[in-house]
Amino acid sequence: MESEPIILALCCHYCAYAAADMAGSMRLQYPSSVRVLRFPCTGKIEVNYVLSAFERGIDGIMVAGCLEGGCHYLEGNLRARRRIERAQQFLDEIGLGAGRLEMFNLSSAEGPRFAEIATEMHERIVKLGPSPLRRERAAVMAGVEKIAQESLAALAGETK
C-alpha cells in the first residue's frame, strides 16, 4: 500500500468535475491514486493550497479547469494557470520539482480525457517516486483529528 502515490485532482465544478463524473459513467478505468476535490472554479485555488498539500506529503497534484475561454466564471481558469505556474517555480526552488504539479484544461464532455490525464499524471508521479515529504499513512489519519481540533479552535477564536 505504501508504494501507492497519492495524487490530488483539484477540479472546478462545471467542467473538470463533470468530466470526472463522465469518466465514471463511461466506466473508464484509471489508477486509484487520483482523488478529486471539488472547487467552484479553479480560480479559487491559491498557491498556498498546493504548497500546503505537498507539505502534508501529497505526491502529486493535478489542477483541472474549463477550457481556456470557456470558464463558467469568465477568467478563473486563466488566473489559476498563472498561479500554478508560480507554484511550479516554488517547487523547483525547494527541490520538490515542478513536475509534481500540472494544470489541465478540459470540457465537461471530455470524460475520456479526464481518465487519460489521470493515468498520465499517475505514471509521471510513479516515475518521480514518492514525495520526500511523504509520511506514514497512519500519521496522516491521526493528523485528521489534530487538524480538526486546531481548525475548530482557530474558528472559535475568530468568531469570538
Added chain:
Amino acid sequence: MHKKAMVVGAGVAGIQAALDLAEMGVETYLVEAGPAIGGRMAQLDKTFPTNDCAMCILSPKLVEAGSHPGIHILSLSEVLSVQGAPPRLHVTILKRPRYVDESKCTGCGLCMAKCPTKVSDPYNKGLSTTKAIRIPFPQAVPALPVMDAKSCLFHLKGKCGVCKRVCPAGAIDFGQKEETIELEVGSLILACGTKEFDARLKGEYGYGIFPNVITSIEFERILSASGPTGGHVQRPSDQAVPKKIAILQCVGSRDASVGNEHCSAVCCMQASKDAIIASEHVPGLQSTIFYMDVRAYGKGFDRFVDRAQQQHGARFLCGRIASVESDPRTNDLKIQYIAQDGSVHSEMFDMLVLSVGLQSSESARETARRVGVKLDASGFIAIEATAPVDTSRAGVFVCGSVSGPKDIPESVMEASGAASAAAAVIGECEVREMHVEYPKEKDLRGESPRIGVFVCRCGINIASTVDVSGVVEYAATLPRVRHAQEMLFACAQDSQKTIRAAMEKHNLNRVVVAACTPRTHEPLFQKTLQKAGINPYMFEFANIREHCAWVHQQEPAKATQKAKDLVRGAVTKVLLAEPLYKKSLGVNKNALVIGGGLAGMTAALDLANQGFQTYLLEKTGQLGGNLRHVQTTLDGHETAGKLAELVEKVNGHPKITVCLQAKIRDIAGYVGNFKTTLDEPAMEIEHGVVVIAAGGSEYEPTEYLFGQDDRVVTQRHLEELLHAGDKVALAKLRTVAMIQCVGSRDEKHNYCSRVCCTTAIKNAIRLKELSPRTNVYVLYRDIRTYGLKERYYRRAREKGVFFVRFDPDTKPAVQSEGDGLTVRVHDAILGATLELRPDLLVLSAGIVSNPDNKTLSQFLKVPLEADGFFLEAHVKLRPVDFATDGVFVCGLSHYPKDISETIAQARAAAGRAATVLTKSSLEGEGKVACIRDGRCSGCGACVSVCAYRAIELDPKLRVAVVNEALCKGCGACAATCRACAIDLGGFRNEQMLSALGAL
C-alpha cells in the same frame, strides 16, 4: 386559478421558454415526445463560433429544468387536442409507457447493464449499440431508463425479464399502458423543432450504400468525446483515421427537387466548425467544403470561417459534387465535382460528410394540426415578419426551428420572447409562490459537531467494487462521527426518512453522504437536512461511485481504500462547515428601456403589458429609429402602418413614460436597484432592470463615388424612392446595378451586416415588378438569404434579376465616364469582365454600431466587442443577457438583424427582464464571499477581479463590501486577496486546507 402554461417540445428552445416562464412565476408543463429533454443540441459536439462544448453549456439547463419547482416534465408525451381560449386552454396529453415506474426508479442503471438485448443507439445515430432498456445518454434528464418494447425480449416473446429480476427498486413495470392526461393552462408555446433531411433521398451521394459517406450529425457524434469512438476521428469502414475529408453543403437544402427550397441556416457554420474540430483531433487533416454560398451571417461568423481556412487548412470550394464512387477494396471515395467555372474535376477522399438540411417534421406538422395553427408552404409553423412568436391561434405561441430553420441563439431569443408573450396573455392570473415550507432551523451556535455518515451501495453499482460495510466501519472511527450506516439507495424516498430519523435519534448536526455525484444529487440531500431542521450547508458529498467504484472496477481493495479516504476528506470538510443563508434583495418594479426604435418600443410595450412601469428614453425628438426608413418587410407588408400603430400604443400606454431628447448623465446601482439621472429632461429614475436598445445606423460609404455622383445611392435611399418617389421615372430605368458588402466584410468591418442581401433582393424584386424590362444586376460575394429568406432569392432569379459573383480581391470598379456611370466587374463564374452602364448604382451599405454604446457600456459596466456592438453573456445560450444581472440587450445594439429578429429579441429582453421584475425579492447563492473587515486593507484587488461587479469599496470605512445577492460564489476574490481577508462560504480556507491534508 394561478398562472399555468405549457411548452410542447423540450429542445433548447422549449427548455429556455419553460425556464423563463417558471422564473416569471408561471407553473409550466414541459411536454416532450422522447424519453429525455435536450433535443438536437444534446447530440452536438461543439458549438460555433466559440467552440464551446455543447453538452457543457446545455447540461446545467437540463438539470435546472429537471429540478425547478415550477416545471413539470412530461416525457414520452404528445398533445392530442387543445380546446378553449386563453387564459383557459384545455389540453389533452397522451403519455406513452416507459415500462419503468418513475416514482420508484433511482436511475441506478442496473437494468441497462444486465439487459441481454443489444440495439442500435439512436443517441449516437446508430453508430454504436445500446440496450433495449437504457438511460438515453449519460446526462439525460430525467435520468431514468426507458424500455424499447419493439426490441425487448419480454415484450416480443414473453421471455427474459432480467431487468425486472435485477431491479432493486422494483421499478420495472411491463404492464404499463398509455394514458391520457387532461390539463388546463393559460397559454401554450410550440417548440417542436425540425428533423434532419434523409440523405438516402439524394442517392447520387451514396449515403446508406458506401460506408464512408456519413451525415453531418453522425460526424458530430464521431467528433464527440461521448460519441461512439470516444472522440477519436475514425471512418466507419475500417476505423482508420481519415487524412482527407470532403464536406458537401446543402444536402436537402436549397433544393426544389426534394421539396426543400429553404436554406437550413446553420450548416455553413456547422461545416466550418467540424473542419476546425476535426483538424484539432487529427493534425494535418485536409478538409474540403463544397459550398454554394458561405452563409456566415452571425456575430463572429466571418472571423470563424477565416480561422477555419487560415489556421485549420479548410479548403472552401465553390462547386457541386456530381458523383461519388467507392473503391470496393479500400472504401476510399472518388468524388467528381463541378467547380464554379464549369470545369469538371475528380479527386480521392477518405470520407464524405453530407451537411443534411433541417426540414419540418411529420410529428411537428401533426402537432400543429391538432393544436390548430397554420403552416407555411414549407410545412413550418406560419409566422409574420412583424409577429415572429405569434401563431394563427390566440394564446398559442411559437419558438425555435419549428417556425423555420435557425441557429441556437435565435431559438433561445424566440423562446424568451415567446415566454414573455405567453406570460402577458395570462397576466391577470395570480402568481403562485413556489416556496416549500421547512421546519424552523436549529440554532447550532455552541453545539459541538455531531456527524452522520451514510454510505450508499447504489444497488450493486458501488457495492460490487467497494466493500461498503468496511467503509461504514471505518467512517464510524473518524472524529466527531456519531453515526454511520449503509443504505441500498441513499437517494430513494424512504432513505430520506431513514436519514432524518437517524439525525433526530443521534442529534446529528452535520451529514456526509458517500454515494454518487453532488452535481445531480446534492439538492436532494440538502432538502432532507432542511426537513430535519438543519441548515442545508452542513452537508458534504463523497463521490464514491463516479470517482471510485466505477473507475476502479478491477481493483476492489484499492477502491475500498480510496472510498475510505474520500469519506475522510468529506468528514474533515463538513466538520468545519457553518450554516449559510441565501441573502435576498428587494426589487424595484420599474423598467428602463434605452432607445425608442423598434426594439425599444417592442420591449417597453411587453414590459408595460405585464404591468411594469416602464421609462422609454429616446435621444432624438421622435420615436421610430431606423424603422422610419424601412418601407416594407420582406414578405411585402407596409411598415409605416405598423410603425404608427406601435408609436400610438407606446404613447398611449398608461404604464409607459416616454422621454424624448433624453440625455443620460449617469446610471448607478445594480439589479433590482438602479438609479438613472437624466440631464434632459432633468429627472431621476429608480428602476430594477435596464434594457439596452440603442440601435445602430447605416454605414455611410466613402467608396464607389458615393456623395460625388447623384446616381450613386444606398439601398435605404432606393427604398424611399420605391415608396414615395416618381414611379414612372423609376420604371424607365434601363439598368440598375447593386453592389453588396459595402462597409461589411472588409478590413474595417470584418462582419456580415446580415440584412443587406435580403434588402437588395427585396428592392430588386420591386424594381422588376415596376418594370420587367429594367435590367437589375446584383454584384455579390455570397448571397446570404439564410433560412426561409431563400425563397426570395429564388423569386428574384425567376423574375430575371442577374446575380454576378465577384471575389473580394477583385472588387468592382466604378467610374463616371462622360454622362454615364461605368461599373466593371470580374464575374467569378463566367471568368470574364463585365462592363455595365447603370442609370442608378445602389450600394448595399452595412450596419455600423452606435457610437453611444461606449458610454452606455461604461455606465452599466457591460462589455462591447471589437466592432462596437454589445457583447452578450454567452453567444449561444444567453443572447440577451450580460454577466451583470439585470441588464439586457436587444436590436441593433447587439448585432445587425432584420425586423423579425429585432422584435423576437426585444420580446426576449422584456421576458428576461420580467424574470427579475416578477419576483418580490431576488435570492442570491448560499456559498458567497464574506469579507473579514479587520483584515481588509481596502486595496481593491477583489473589486477588479469580480466578474459580477458584486464587490465595492466602502468609501468611509475603506473596506471591501460584498453584495451577497450579486455574488456567484466563484472565489476569484478570495484567491486574489493578499490579506486572506475574504472567505468563500462552503469553501473556506480552513475547510479546504484540512480536506487537502486529509485525502
